[in-house]
Amino acid sequence: MIVVVLGMFLFILVEVWPLLQAPHIGQKDTVSSATTSLIAGIDPYGDSVWTLSTEPFVRLVDVPPGTTRGEADVQRGEARPDRQLMLESWQVEGEDPPPAEAAPMPIFLTAATRQGDWLVAGNNDGRVWVGKLTFEPTFAGDVRHTDGHMERVAVLQLDPARTAIKALAFAASDEKEQVFALTERGALLGVTSTVEENLLGETTRTWAPISLVDAPEEGGVTLALDSEGRHLAVTTREELRLWDVRAETRAAQHLKLGGETTSLVWLLGGESLVVGRRDGAITTWMSVDGGEKGRSFQEVTTLAPQAAPITRLVAGGRTRSFLSVAGGTLLLHHRTSGRSWPLAIPSGVVGAWFGPREDQLLTQTGDGKLLLTALENAHPEVSLTTLFRPVWYEGYAKPESVWQSTGGSDEFEPKLSLLPLVWGTLKGTFYALIFAGPLGILAAIYTSLFLDGTTRRWVKPTIEIMASLPSVVLGFLAALWLAPRMAGHLPSILAALVLIPMAAVVAGFLWHRLSRARRASLPGFAPVLWLGLMLGLAVFLSGPLGISVERLFFAGDFRQWMADNGTVVDRRNSLVVAFALGFAVIPLIYTISEDAISAVPPSLKSASLACGASLWQTAVRVMVPAATPGILSAIMIGFGRAVGETMIVLMATGNTPIMDISLFNGFRTLSANIAVELPEAPVDSSLYRLLFLSALLLFGLTFVINTAAEVVRARLRARFKAM
């Protein structure tokens, strides 16, 4: 048994553990050494590495043979000699070729960028080469080689003054491509293409400059364009300028920077901009909803500052991870969690690039050495902070705790805060206990102290039956029978809360007006029947009374009145859940409390009665206080049951993960969340492990509570034994 419990705990813990592991470097391969690259990358199959330096060709280097990552039955082939893929023909269309006798000045590449299959390079002559670099694998049995193909699309004379291109940004969509560049002087230039397709499916491109308002004519330092081609960011020495390229006006936003910028990059999704500064600070910026003031672009977080200028920032293509290079050291960051991890790469790093699935890393050191490493970075978005503290997600006005695990696209930023779920769990449990606690305990007091033996003999099994009712039945009835009826009669329910106790007291008084002889002549279950009748009457009367109350105070429609006062009453609300969940918990609380009170030694009762106390005084002053620890443990066990209950909350709440104390809206609990999301969660993903963590939380919580309750009960038993 211990093995089973421990085994379950350990197994779930093992599944959760990788969440807490910091990203780190795995297996290392030195690929080759080359001159310092402008840009480099790994092909989509992980078989070769390509680099582009100042010479106009891409060098393709095979990764040493071995087993490929992720594909068990494929081997990388023997490394072949390096290959060169030329960036052919730098001739600009519609321009005369340079006269042969003109003294050729040395031409070399000065900037390059890549997006998707596109490769864009600029040279010191103000020209930009636009083309595609694609890869294709060939198989020989299980052995695979991958080769690259270079295709020229266009060459553009971006800078008419023929100064060198300092930095490039590129974005392509189905309809158009956009190229932006900063020249040597720091002037911003842009060109966009229009792609037209004729009936035969051939495409023709026409290129035209884009004019941007306030584009710097000199002094531009860095630029970045998101992959959708929507937002262009350019920094000058003291400010950040931002354009919405697709807007008609193309007006610039001018934003003050806290220091001189050295590097700039948009993260996946094009919502967050990362700014690296000369003083070593890394800040992230994004568009924030300021309510009435409208949206504005703001600095939202500052990451661990470095000692040296941030020379390079590289965004990941799968998550919101990014790399920074500062003073030769390489760090991995994640925007959502705001964390930074040093990576165990030899120092002297000048360039770094992610592999296609972010599971590989290519780094280059100052001496030109290229290092290919595996990168273990499975759960960068999860940390204790993101789970339990508010996080400033993209598009939100302020840091918030949100659970939204999946979205419409791959670029969706998962919002994985457990706080709303923990909140929902505790809220449901709290309301259920408020309903079930008093009812169960009071019923237990009556059963153990006042009820006659014959009636008790069938009352207890009835309540035990109540405990055995499947929760799916309770959930179904709560959601589809109770909820619609409750929604229309909320004031009546409030009225019933008042009427029922009143009816009980009145019924009791009337009963006692009967003569003792008359009462004795009635069968033992008569009081139960009588009270049942009176309570039924109270429930019946509360209907019309509720309607009158609704007329008098809530303008005839309670839900409308609540809505007018700013609270929307959901159909499947906490009240319904409290009722259904309470229904499930009552028998537990009842049974354990009843056991506890019955176990109080009868000598105490006799002594109290002998001293002249009434039955009720004996109950309240003597019996119940003696059994208090038992009743407490009953509530604890009820809490444990309500915390983990799944089907009732799954069916009777709207499963909306909101944090709100209101009785009139729904919530989502940890357990229901597991039931909803685990069947769809990819194995070993962050979501999968987080759901295991939820299970671990539930396990731990119920374990602690049940153990405590058990200890309390054991002590109580020992005490009664001693009496």
Place this chain on the structure above:
Amino acid sequence: MTVRRFVKEGEPYVWLTFAALVLCLLMVGGMVALVLGQGLATFWPRPLVEVTTAEGEHLLAQRIDVEADAEGHILREQLRIGNRDVYGLDFRWVEVKDVQFGSHPSDVLVVERLQWGPLFAYVERLQEGDKILATGPATGRQVLADVLPAAHARLNEIRRLEVAISDQNTQLEEIDRERKKALWKSRGAPLPESETLRMEGEIVAIRTAMDEIQEKLTRAREEDTHHVVTFKLASGDTKDLILSEVVRADAVNDVGPGGKLRIYTERLWEFLSAEPRESNTEGGVWPALFGTVLMTLVMTVFVVPLGVLAAIFLREYARQGLLVSLVRIAVNNLAGVPSIVFGVFGLGFFVYTVGGWVDNTFFPAFLPTPTFGTGGLIWASATLALLTLPVVIVSTEEALAAVPNSVREGAIGCGATQFQALWRVVLPSAAPGLLTGMILAVARGAGEVAPLMLTGVVKLAPALPLDGHAPYLHLERKFMHLGFHIYDVGFQSPNVEAAMPMVYSTTLLLLILVITLNLTAMLVRSWLREKYRSATF
């Protein structure tokens, strides 16, 4: 008794506690009554009434529900108008002032059909090919009743042929599996020619047989389409149906109480024994009932030996010390762990870890299609076995503890070893207690849904886990379950309103199952207590 004395003695409070108890009882009683009422009413034939709306539309409807204002005036009435293919909706709320209710025509039929829910209509014409068998509502419904059995026989024949074809398909799959296995064994090398020839021969034989059956099937279907019944709706429009699509047709306005009872029993039987139709909202729950029972049986096979052995060890052999109290705490805690946590563990451990290992070790030829590495009956049963383990242990221990020590001492005094005493004397006396534990475990297991949702329950299983193909009991198959059926039909079905009666009936069935099991356990337990009370020395 005066008010003053009444208050002084604290009687109001006593009556408040009394009220709490009575409320609890009322809640249980009310809930059971609600499910009983709604669930039993499902199959009772409701009369059909002619309705004329303000727009002059004629309808045939069953009156379902009313909505009244504060003074009790009925404002709106809910009608079941059926004919979903014509009206788009089964139900309609109408303003009482806008409609006129007419007579209850005796010839009108409630037609249950394979698709689109019930049809409320008159028979217009019955045809067999070009031959007209009957016309008009009165004779039409008589003749319809006569020819329906033959139509159902035709449908059964078609079904039988379809099953035969799927059997042949299964055989083809078997051969394919065999081939894959052989290929995997030979590590990709081509199979010997004799093998290939043998397999191809078998395939050809099966295909020939299949073609024959297919031809028969085509003929049977062709023959079936000749039998057509034309219905006339209240609006005067007509609706043609192939006769075999009619599941049953009842002239609900023209049957006496006896006839209604007959219809009721027949529909109840259909509910228990038939396959579901129309995404589970019509027809029966047989696969779900079967799945529930089979799953709990397999669970019992797992949990009872384990639980009983653990309890015997704890009670009869282990020295009561720290370890035993730790075990007891563990048992109590296991009982308190939320069921969804068991589900998570079942998915991670049984399905992905154990199931994945089984697949890699025994069924590598079929990967990446999982055999055991996905949710299935066996993993659901194993998960629930863990869940119900404490129930079995606790009640077995209780039963063993109830056997007086004098009995053990007597046996050992007569020269029995401890094991003999246990086996021959103690266990037989405790047997009813073991039975109680088993029944309680089954009751708990039958009602749990949350862990199953993660470990192998589905809304519609293509095949029962028990069938005529070796190895007969397919533990790896996914299965249906009454509890999940309730959740699925009540919450995931496109037409919840029309499905509600079915959900209530399923709920009732599950409730009866669970309550009966629990009552049995209670009776056995109390009988056991009586027995030992008198047997104490």
